[in-house]
Amino acid sequence: EVQLVESGGGLVQPGGSLRLSCAASGFTFSSYVMHWVRQAPGKGLEYVSAISSNGYTTYYANSVKGRFTISRDNSKNTLDLQMGSLRAEDMAVYYCARDQREMATTLRPYYFDYWGQGTLVTVSS
Amino acid sequence: QSALTQPASVSGSPGQSITISCTGTSSDVGGYNYVSWYQQHPGKAPKLMIYEVSNRPSGVSNRFSGSKSGNTASLTISGLQAEDEADYYCSSYTSSSSFYVFGTGTKVTVL
Numbered sequence: 001e002v003q004l005v006e007s008g009g010g011l012v013q014p015g016g017s018l019r020l021s022c023a024a025s026g027f028t029f030s031s032y033v034m035h036w037v038r039q040a041p042g043k044g045l046e047y048v049s050a051i052s053s054n055g056y057t058t059y060y061a062n063s064v065k066g067r068f069t070i071s072r073d074n075s076k077n078t079l080d081l082q083m084g085s086l087r088a089e090d091m092a093v094y095y096c097a098r099d100q101r102e103m104a105t106t107l108r109p110y111y112f113d114y115w116g117q118g119t120l121v122t123v124s125s
Numbered sequence: 126q127s128a129l130t131q132p133a134s135v136s137g138s139p140g141q142s143i144t145i146s147c148t149g150t151s152s153d154v155g156g157y158n159y160v161s162w163y164q165q166h167p168g169k170a171p172k173l174m175i176y177e178v179s180n181r182p183s184g185v186s187n188r189f190s191g192s193k194s195g196n197t198a199s200l201t202i203s204g205l206q207a208e209d210e211a212d213y214y215c216s217s218y219t220s221s222s223s224f225y226v227f228g229t230g231t232k233v234t235v236l
């Protein structure tokens with residue numbers, strides 16, 4: 001059974017940093033592009049970031065570029081999102097999601113077949 | 126990033142059918158057969174309901190169906206049930222600089 005479990009969310013002050021993690025199991029993690037999607041309270045889904053299966057290629061939405069860093073450890077089946085210079089507008093539930101394409105050669109997704117349960121990031125002083 | 130346009134809310138009585146629209150452009154919905162739909166209950170993660178316009182993942186009820194015409198995709202829920210009350214989001218592959226687009230979301234209410 002495919003499982004994605006996020007952790008690391010919490011309360012952080014504006015300008016602060018936080019590192020989110022997503023533990024994957026039930027599939028060959030190293031074969032899949034992975035993504036982060038967020039959802040502000042009461043709002044819709046917003047695409048955040050992607051990383052290639054080997055970790056060499058990444059993508060960031062303009063809203064987080066230069067402040068967030070996506071990474072993965074295929075030996076530990078984990079996906080991370082290092083968030084810095086956090087702003088009020090970054091407050092959201094952050095979901096990791098699996099790209100449905102195994103061995104994809106491009107980052108741009110078609111859709112996501114599995115999602116984690118999400119972890120809440122609260123940015124407030 | 127530009128979002129796909131969905132109605133804010135749709136409602137129906139148990140047993141009825143409802144349809145949710147999702148309007149994009151020729152760079153996303155109209156240009157590719159990679160429209161997907163997600164169901165999200167309050168406090169829960171999104172769940173894939175439809176992929177590639179009209180395909181259902183294993184385990185999803187056949188009461189859910191998808192279609193597309195031009196730049197507009199649609200999700201139809203037939204035989205509406207109380208458990209269908211949730212938010213629904215469409216999404217699409219896009220060739221634009223947006224990289225990936227989600228719909229604005231539709232709240233489905235079962236009367």
